[in-house]
Amino acid sequence: MLNDRRARIKAEANRLSEFFLTQGALPVEAASLQPAETLLDLYGEDIRARAYVTHDAINGEQMLRPDFTVPVVQMHMNEGAEPARYTYQGPVWRRQEAGSDRASEYLQVGFELFDRADPTASDAEVFALFAEVLAPLKLRAATGDLGILTAAVAGLDTLERRKSALARHIWRPNRFRQLLDRFSGAVPVPNSRAKLLASLEKTGVRDLISTQGTHVGLRSPSEITARICALQADATAPKISSAQVALLNGILTLREKSSTALASLREIERDMPAIRCAVDRFEARLAALAARGINVDALDFEGSYGRTTMEYYDGFVFGFYAENRDDLPVIASGGRYDALTAVLGQGRSIPAVGGVIRPEFMLALSEGAP
C-alpha cells in the first residue's frame, strides 16, 4: 500500500516533468551529496538544523541536497549555454522539527530559466507555466517582489552602513524590525553603547582596548577600531525619519490584488523615488503576466512575501496554496535569484528565475481531504 502511494507520487512527478519537457526544458540531474561548505556559506549555520550533514574523514562534510537550485546554478555557470531552460526531478532531504509529521524525504519537480534578454518576461513565463500545470487544482497564488523592498532600503536617506545592515536582514523580519527601530530612534541606544561612547570622549580607542588586558584572537585591534568609528558615526547621524519609516511600513504591510498594489506603490514612489525602477519592473511584469493570460486584477500581492523563506530570492517571488487545506504547506513555490548566480558564479552572473512543485501534495489534493 505504501509503495503503491509512492508509485502514484512518482507518476504525478513524471507527468509534471513531461509538461516541462514539452515546454522546451532540458532535463538535468544533480548529485544527492553536495559539499556542505558551499551550502553553509550561502545559507549560514541555520541550514544545519534543516539539512542532513554527513561526515566523511576524506571528503569533508557533505550534505544530502536540501534543494536543486544550488547544483543546477553551479552546473549552468560551469557549462551551460544561454539562454537555458532546465527541468529536474528527484528527492530532496530536510530535517523536520521534533513532533512534526512532515516527511523528511520528498520528491520535487522543478523548472529554472536563465535568460538575460527580458527578466520580467522570464518571471511571467515561469509563473504562467506553474499556473497552467496547477490549474486543475484551483490553488490560490500569492506573489511578492523583494526587489521593491531592497530598492526601498537602498533609497533610505541614512548612512550606508545602516542600509547594508537592513539589507542583510531583509530575510529575518524580527531582526530587521529591531534595526529599523534602533535607526529611527523608536528604541533608545543600549546603555552599554552610550557608556562606551562616553568613555571614548576621554580615552582613545587604543588605550581603552589595552585597559581590558591581553588581546587574544584573530579579530585585530584595528578591526575593533574600525567598528568603533562606525559606532561614533552612527551616534551622530540623524535618525531615519518617521516619514521614511512609514513609507517602508507601507510596502511591508501591502496586501492587495496586483493591479491595486501597483497603484499603491506608485503612490509611495512619489515620496520615495528610489523605488521607481523596481516599480517599473513590477508594472512590466504585470503586463507580461497579463499577456500570458494571467488575471492580474485577481492576483494576490504581498509586500513582505518571501521574506521568511531560505534567503536567496531577491526579486519576484510566488507560491501556490490549497485553500481550506491548512494541513498542506505550500504546493509550489519559486522566484528570482539573480544574486545567487553571482555568488556561485565567481564573478559571473546571469538573471535566473525558477520554482519547484511537490507532487505528493498535488496527489493529496486530487484525492480529496483526509
Add this chain to the structure above:
Amino acid sequence: MTIKLGIPSKGRLQDKTFDWFRARGIELSRTGSEREYAGAVTGVEGVELVLLSAGEIPRELAAGRIHLGVTGTDLVREKTPNWAQTTTELAKLGFGQADLIVAVPRTWIDVDTLDDLDAAAAQFRADHGFRLRIATKYHALVRDFLRDRGVADYQLVDSQGATEGTVKNLTAEAIADITSSGDTLKANHLKVISDGIIHRSQAVLFRSLTADWGGGNARNFGALAAKIARTV
C-alpha cells in the same frame, strides 16, 4: 521488572547525587571494587542503580532504557531535541548550576550585546572572507539561540574541551560554553555577552516518559516519589 535509575558514573555530580538521595532516606552506593561500575539502592523497593556517563543519560532516558536519570538540563536539551515529549522533570536537585553563555575577547570593547556580535560577524566575514567562528560542544542549543536572536554570518566549530583556549589558539573568534564562576573565562581574557545567556542549567532528576512503567514499577515509583517529594 525494576526501575532503572541512571546516575553519573563519577565525580562531584555523583557524590552530590548520593547526598541528595541520602537526605531523603534513600541510600545509593557503589559496590564491588572502586573501578567497577556497579551500585546498590536501599531504602526503597525495586530500584536498580545504573552508572553512566552524564552525557549519555539524556539519550538513555529518551529511549526509555532507564526510567529515571540525573543529569544537567543543558545536556538533555542539547542531546534530545524532543526532550519535552520524552522526559519530565521530577526534581531540581539544587546543585550543578552552570550557565551556557556566549563569550568574546575582553578587548572587543565594541561588542556588548548580540546585536553587536551580529554586526561584528558581518564585518569579520567581509574582512577575512570566512564566517566568524564560535567554538562549542552545544551545537543545537547555540544554533537555535542565535537563529532566534537573528545573528548571522557565524559558523560553529566543534570543541569538546578546553574551549576557552580556542580564541588564543586562533581556531575560533568567540566561544559558547558552560561556566559557573566565570574564572576560566577571565583567565583566558574573555567576557560574557550581556544578553548572551543561552541556558541556565542545573542537575535535575528526570523521569522518562517512554520507559515501561507497568506492573510493579508503578507501585515502587509511588513509594520513591513520596520519599523524594519530602522537603529536607
